[in-house]
Amino acid sequence: MLVVSFLAFMLVRLAPGGPFEQERELESAEAKRLLREKYLLDESLPRQYFHYLGQLLQGDLGNSIKHPNHSVNDIIAQGLPVSILLGGLAFMFSLFWGVVIGSVSAVARHGGVRALADSAAMMSICVPALVIGPLLIMIFAIQLRWLPVAMLDSPLHLILPVLTLGIYYAGRVGRLTHQGVLTTLQSEFVIAARAKGLRETTILIRHVLPTGLMPVISYSGPLLADLLTGSFVAENLFQIPGIGVFLVQSSLNRDFPLIVGLALVYALLLVVLNLLVDLSYRLVDPRIRQD
Amino acid sequence: MRLRIGSLAPCLALTVLTACGSLTVPPADLVIVNGKEPESLDPAIISGQADGRVVSSLFEGLTRYNARTGNPEPGLATEWSVSDGGKEYRFRIRENLSWSDGSPLTIQDIVYSWRRVLEPATVCEYAGILYSVHNARAYHHGQLKDFRKVGLRIVSPNELVVTLNHPTPFFPEICAFPVLATVPRQPIEQHGDRWLLQPGIPTSGAFTLRSWRLNDRIRLRKNPHYWDQENTRSEVVDLLPTSDPGVALNLYETEVVDIIWDKELIPAELVRTFLQRADFHVTDNLGVFFLRINTTQAPFHDRRVRQALALAIDRERIVNKITGAGERSATSLVPPGIPGYAPPQGLGHDPERARELLRLAGFPGGEGLQPIDYLYNSSRLNEKIAIEIQSMWQNQLGIKTELRPLEWKSYLKDQRELRYGVSRSSWMGDYLDPLTFLDVFGSHNGNNRTGWRNSTYDSLLAQAERNNDATGRMARLRQAETLLVSEEIPIIPLYFNIAMEGYRSDRVKGIWPNFRAEHPVRAIYRSEPASETTAPTPARQ
Secondary structure (H helix, E strand, O other), X not given: OHHHHHHHHXXXXXXXXXXXXXXXXXXXXXXXXXXXXXXXXXXXXXXXXHHHHXXXXXXXXXXXXXXXXXXXXXXXXXXXXXXXXHHHHHHHHHHHHHHHHHHHHHHOOOHHHHHHHHHHHHHHHHOOHHHHHHHHHHHXXXXXXXXOOOOOOOHHHHHHHHHHHHHHHHHHHHHHHHHHHHHHHOOHHHHHHHHOOOOHHHHHHHHHHHHHOHHHHHHHHHHHHHHHOOOHHHHHXXXXXXXXXXXXXXXXXXXXXXXXXXXXXXXXXXXXXXXXXXXXXXXHOHHHHHO | OOOOHHHHHHHHHHHHHHHHHOOOOOOOOEEEEEEOOOOOOOOOOOOOHHHHHXXXXXXXXOEEXXXXXXXXXXXXXXXXXXXXXXXXXXXXXXXXXEOOOOOEOOHHHHHHHHHHHHOHHHOOOOHHHHOOEOOXXXXXXXXXXXXXXXXXXXXXXXXXXXXXXXXXXXXXXXXXXXXXXXXXXXXXXXXXXXXXXXXOOOOOOOEEEEEEEOOOEEEXXXXXXXXXXXXXXXXXXXXXXXXOHHHHHHHHHOOOOOEEOOHHHOOHHHHHHHHOOOOEEEEEEEEEXXXXXXXXXXXXXXXXXXXXXXXXXXXHHHHHHHHOOOOEEOOOOOOOOOOOOOOOOOOOOOHHHHHHHHHHOOOHHHOOOOOEEEEEEOOHHHHHHHHHHHHHHHHHHOXXXXXXXXXXXXXXXXXXXXXXXXXXXXXXXXXXXOHHHHHHHOOOOOOXXXXXXXXXXXXXXXXXXXXXXXXXXXXXXXXXXXXXXXXXXXXXXXXXXEEEEEOOOOOEEOOOOOOOOOOOHHHOEEOOOOOOOOOOOHHHO
């Protein structure tokens, strides 16, 4: 985390233009001086960084420069729960749907069903959210008027953003599941289970999936981190007040404290979720439990 | 005990359901797409029109904008008189004014708010608007420490006298500018920058701030203690910070929102389509799109080259072919329509004369000229205009142009540091007077950004400021503008902006077109029932 905070802090200052670059020039040199003083921008970079670390140790991520009425803590506290809700739902959707289409494409005997599941997975990967989102809006919100077009005013408002965000990842999970299940199906313990006369469904659910899903579980850590820290595209398309939009805007605005704060949140989530993934191997894979 | 994944599912589902349950937001009486997210709702810190519209709804100054005309009318002051040849304004403050929490609003609060604007530590971008007040500039620059020497004097609990440096006929309009609205001292001093996030902050305007969630909405609720509360037409108003045209139009077309009032939110490709519709209203406004020329750089230090560039541009083609929303081509900086002022006819389209001037400057047919570095901030509209001008200069003058798009902050930095040849620019006036435009190109104005310094121009502006006679004042300003757009050409005006607002007149009442594009939220309301041809959307449940 220290490395992330250091890198983020230093890198953002390499971008041309500063946070106070405005169309209207501040007329008072005294005001300009006080503004730079307020954000310690006239101090040396190491001093600024150590000051920032001191604040960070007290849980204070500093003040946003672009949104001076909000601290970075305020912005993250407002946006992160929304991003977590949206990302969490998209995560569940992509895992469920990905595992279903991945398993079907791996075990289906009927060529048509297999082709359908394969194409569903491939389509999901190939068509970006930037296309899927507007398409879903056009069909379900504007033409059919079944679902709201944007904003986050009720649980119903979550359906289209969750689909927009989750479909791509469902495709990825589907491909991983497909490969994992196919490989596991050739294992000796599966042959042994078949020899014992177990039903194919039982073999798939109780023996193949727990092992075949290992690649999916490894992938789910970074996937969840990606989804929970918000998506610029989905949040922007549906005007969802998460933190994904800030990840892009803060860089464009040279809002140094906000960029570093968001980088830290992202890094923290990534570390924690990868740790959880490592722990979850024990829950799923009987071979690791036995070790 | 072994933990099973299956046992986590109900917990997860319960968490999600609880989170979803807390999402439901009660509908507002009026919903407006307000443009980009306001940087601040603190009057002294606002930086754009989107911020200003919200701030004007929450806080009020001595005057306020009339909903029909956009002209200043009594706000916290009931009346004012002018004396000393236009240099002294005496404002009578309303009796029994209250903050939204019922506590008394006093004349000291008004003075505190103005002082706060001028304090260097507040870092108010618009503090210059008060420079006509005696000693305000010195105080804002930190040269004067004693605020008592600034031209503000409380003469009685209901009377404020403002002393100006020179006659300022538009001063009542300045008093309506949202930056000078009255703010509550106690929460500001207690909570610092975060005062606006405190629940129940007292406001002086027609509404209170119910909630403010970034990238979601600003919810306003009617202020029951506002002096004119019986004319506040909507109880709860949502202002949505939407900068994506797709989202804004989707929300509007599905009737989730009642009003879109930012032309930036109409995609350029669709402008002509929307112009055909009865619910899209176009009015002239106080903005101009122009090019800055870096006069410190060769060959632009030669004004004949600058004149040639201006004369080679066919502005009609730009407004007809590219912008297409009814913008008027511009040969002056100040938009026509300011009472008492007729802008000069600057350099129009005359390629023949342009070529002749270029020849006289020593560059016949563009020979010997380096390609022009044309700087602009990346946007589709700016790019189209740049390509069109590039082609005009190439075809008419034989000059090559290299286009250099940059993202906003980098563009501003290069413009400020004069690292460009020609740069796309625009300016919005703050008040209905030519000075709001002409002042920008004074030699010492930080917004000049062309490197052009002209003592005659400065002197004409100074003479206009000192002039007591309205006609004489305008004549001086016109002379200054003639110098700017007909002779010296540090800038090339291209077109005057328009305001484009979307609302169904049968459904939304209380908006009147005016030159300032000022539409106070207090006057706007939805007149039910909504159109029966459209199915209700979930957001309106």
